[in-house]
Amino acid sequence: MPHLYLVDGSGYIFRAYHRLPPLTNVHGEPVGAVYGYTTMLWRLADEVHAAEGPTHMAVILDKSSKTFRNDLYDQYKAHRPPPPEDLVPQFPMIRDATRAFSLPCIETEGLEADDIIACYAKAALAQGWSVTIVSSDKDLMQLIEPGLDLYDTMNNRRLGAEHVAEKFFGIAPNQLGDVLALMGDSVDNVPGVPGVGPKTAAKLILEHGDLESVLAAAEGMKKGKLRDNLIEHADMARLSRELVSLRCDVALPEPLEDLELKGIPDAPLRAFLEHHGFRSLLTKLGQVADAPVPAPASVPMEEDPPCNLDEYETVQDLDALDRWITIARHQGWIAVDTETSSTDATQAELVGVSLALHPNLACYIPLGHGGTDLLAEVPVQIDVKAALAKLKDLMEDPSVLKIGHNLKFDMIVLGERGIDMAPHDDTIVMSFDLDAGLHGHGMDELAATHLSHSCIAFKDVVGTGKTQRGFHEIDLKTATRYAAEDADVTYRLWKRFKARLPAEGATRVYEMVDRPLIPVIARMERRGIKVDRERLAGLSAEFAGQIAGLETEVHALAGGPFTIGSPKQLGDVLFERMGLKGGRKGKSGVYSTDVTELERLARDKDAPGVDLVRKVLEWRQLSKLKSTYTDALQAQINPKTGRVHTSYSLTGAQTGRLSSTEPNLQNIPIRTEVGRQIRDAFVAEPGNVILAADYSQIELRLAAHMADVPALREAFANGDDIHSLTAQELFGEVNRDTRGRAKTINFAILYGISRWGLAGRLDVTPDEAQAMIDRYFERFPGVNRYMADTLEGVRERGFTETLFGRKTHFPRIKSKNQGERQGAERAAINAPIQGTSADIIKRAMVRMEPALDAAGLGHVRMLLQVHDELVFELPEGDVDAASTVICEVMENAATPAVTLTVPLGVDIGTGLSWGAAH
């Protein structure tokens, strides 16, 4: 059977106007109500194929303000205020929208939309059709009967007789006209009977049956105001009855059959959506979901008003949350920030979420406040589950860009709650890709630099030290000011960076390397790596015993106890008490006692105190391993997962490398046998293995490519040992000693060589070091040239660039201080090489998961990155297949953006632990 949907367009637009925020389209025209109307039509159109969906549909509008009711009663709707100024231009747009959907739009002179709806409803019902009136107007509820219901699209509910009974105290739909007549309507100026509201009206009708019976019974009622009013205003009640009656006796402007739905042509709808810039709907129509969002140009950035913390809203009910989500869907982007109980995203409790849509249009949604002794009273908050369900839809909506500052954190927090945020932009990464080397990228610093705004300091909100409170204990007013400010500032920064990225040539590295990496890193952090606690505890105990023994021996040799860990005391003991030779270093006037100095002392077998020095070196090594690794790592194991979850910083290293904190898993020992045991504590789950894949000599290979050194390029192409080759070229023979020296020189080149530095490393004179450097430049032409070009570039432009366009700024390149300047020069020579290497492994990481998935290796988990190494955990049986994919991805990570003239080599190892995988 046909099902006719009659859309009360006029009713909808008023409700939408008051309920939705004041949106404007790309032309600056107000379109809030139109947007709401368009999304509603969309939803209805989507229901076409549903079981109870429409087969016929029409939109009914009011034609003019004068109707037959004004002839009945000249005061009808007389006091109604004119529609708001910014609603008026939206009326014609409603017609545009309806036409865009190719729906019939019906309006008739002298009739209200309600009457036309009633006519169509009756006609359809008479033919046995079902009818749904898309409205929640109480007058239209009179029409409800079997086969006809109302559909309140704003609250997504069907309204039937039960709803009328519930709202009007037991009244049936066919009695509603009488109730409405008695109670009147102040908005439409239907007079009714004074003193009679819905409750009294319903009671009277239920008691007496209908209006006339009520009026007839008035005389017999007990004396009182009600009786008097009913008698005195009986005629007004009868007039009201006529006014609220719906006329269904006029001819249908268009026959029912013509309302049949015939599908919605694409072109007019697209044109309409494009005209208004309704991005999210365009996306649904089939535009690319991840198309870059244009920078909002309508408001020049300079005209952004200053941050006004008093304008922020605290969102405490679902309706309010819906409002924010609606605007986000409309404009296609939103700034997001989460407040939590901890800076460790993998263990943090969610305390609240803040959102920003425009400068100063920001809110805070408290979700986990209260619940402690300190804040005994739990404030009004949306139920976390309900709020997260709403937020999930928004966060996962492919047509809404989520903007955050260090969004990786929020991705992890929400990821732990089943929300897979996408698409995204991150202002901390944007800032890094624009301004690495110029300043930090924390929000407070960026707000001060770019917005001349000083953010509320977190410690001013929660305090410090013993009296520090959790964010969940902060009152909502303060919490809103702090949290919403962060979202607001993030939004403002995003506008600026969004415009700067293409203008400053930073889009390439941002879009190709760093932006897509964020969710990859978030997943790695969430996975963590399993650590064998017992093994670490065993090592700790072992080290503790040895340290204690060494301490006793050191004190005995030194002739008395002192704090070995104090460089100052140790220096005094060695150089004063024991009389070893060595010089002061540093401004603080403390003897240098670092490992190179102590090893120098230890080499002199005959010097007094050699034994002491050797014991101290051993003590130092074990103390370091115990305190930094075997003890600390145990404390870092997440009790819930049994794994260690590091946090990677994408902006920590100026060159574009990642850095790793809490704990740092990029400096787990490997170079010494005793330290290496710590790696054995990083293990795979039963049935799995650890796979470590590392680039072989990647920085030297890149140097060979970038400096265009034929001999080196050939050597890499042939798979030769590059340090041996260097030894052959520099010293004419290859042995352990010359190869070691050659290796040192190769690294020295990468790091920005100085004759003194190399001399110190090789224990030769600066002149001899210079001779080696000269010979190197001679044998490997291109290197010297590359270094000179790099320096010229950085002096001229202030920054270096990687092959992928990543910039690193070096403001000190112009320093008057020679030391500073030379330091900047060395760093500038290194940055393009180290940075390109970082770009390449990042690209490999971005491509790794899709490549593994495509190969049916979805169970292979990428866990760690250590600059030139990726660590995976995978089922034992997948090793061969995974190795192939991993190698392939890593070796080809530069292409097609960059074509290298050297191959990239990857070595792979596997084992039950990280240590065994090397």
Next chain:
DNA sequence: GAAGTCACG
């Protein structure tokens, strides 16, 4: 919080 030291690439 600075300085010194040392773990990694």
Next chain:
DNA sequence: GACGTACGTGACTTCG
């Protein structure tokens, strides 16, 4: 003639 010498990180300890 002095400067103070390799690039990039983070964590721990001592000490003022």
